[in-house]
C-alpha cells in the first residue's frame with residue numbers, strides 16, 4: 001500500500017516547467033551575481049505582476065526571505081510584532097534576530113491564526129514608546145496564507161497596515177504561501193501587498209513548484225538598496241544567479257503560480273469536504289492548501305497505519321497539506337482509507 005503524502009508542500013517535486021526553464025538557461029556563459037539577462041527579465045516581470053516598480057531578490061528559502069527582508073526594516077533595538085504562532089517566531093531559530101543584529105520578535109495572540117486590529121491596537125496601547133528599556137515596535141509581520149491555512153482579505157491587511165503605519169511601524173508579509181492566498185481570494189498581487197500598505201513581501205515559490213528559489217520583493221528603493229548589501233553578507237547572492245531567476249521567472253509566467261496554487265487549494269477543499277462527511281472539521285476555517293483538523297489520537301493513529309501521511313501537531317490535532325502535485329485520486333484514496 002503506497003503512502004499518500006499530505007505532510008507538507010515541501011515534499012512535492014519541482015514542476016516540469018521549472019526544470020524546462022532551468023535547462024533553457026543552461027547554455028553558454030552569462031554574467032554572474034545577478035548581472036545577467038534572466039535576472040533583469042525577472043525584475044521586469046515582478047514589476048508587471050505587482051503593477052508598479054518592485055525590486056526582487058532571489059533566495060533559497062522562506063526563512064532567508066523572512067529574516068533578511070525583516071532585517072532591512074528593523075533596527076537592532078526594534079521589535080518585529082507577529083502572531084504567536086508565526087513561523088518567524090516559532091520555526092526559524094530566531095534568524096530574524098540574528099540578521100537584524102538583535103531585534104526582538106514579539107508574538108501576540110490573535111483570532112485563530114490571524115491578528116486583528118483590536119489585538120494590535122491594544123498592544124500599541126501597552127507599548128512603552130520611546131523608552132530605551134523596551135524594544136521599540138518597528139515592523140508588523142503577517143503570514144498570508146497563515147500557518148493554519150486562513151487568509152486575510154485585502155481590506156483586513158489595509159486596516160492592520162494603516163494602524164501600524166500610524167505608529168511608524170512598517171509592514172512585512174510572510175508569503176510562503178502567497179500564491180495560495182491569491183488563488184483563494186481571487187484578488188491581485190498589488191491588492192494584497194503595496195495597495196494594502198505592505199513594504200516587504202517574502203514571496204514563496206518552492207512550496208508551490210520551484211526547486212530552490214523563493215524571493216524577497218520590496219516596493220521601497222531604500223530598502224532595496226540596503227538589501228543588496230545584506231544579502232551579500234549573508235551569502236545569499238548566487239554566483240550563477242540566472243538559475244534562481246529562471247525558476248522565478250517561469251513561476252510568474254503564463255499564470256503558472258496561480259494555477260498550481262489553485263490546484264493545491266482545490267485538493268485541500270476536496271479533502272475537507274470528505275472529512276466533514278466523516279465528522280471531522282478544521283479548527284479554524286482553512287482557505288488555502290493546509291488545514292489543522294481535530295482528530296482523536298486513536299483515530300489519527302489508525303489513519304497513519306493505513307498509509308495516510310500527515311503531522312500530528314498537538315494531541316487531538318493533525319495537519320494536512322496539499323501541493324500543486326496532489327491529485328483528486330490521491331485525495332479520494334486517502335478518504336477511502338480514513339473511512340475504512
Ligand SMILES: Cc1ncc(COP(=O)(O)O)c(C=O)c1O
Pocket residue numbers: 060061062063064066087088143146147174176177206
Ligand atoms: C508560513 C511559513 N513561512 C516560512 C517558511 C519557511 O520556509 P523554509 O522552510 O523554506 O525556510 C515556512 C516553511 O514551512 C512556512 O510554512
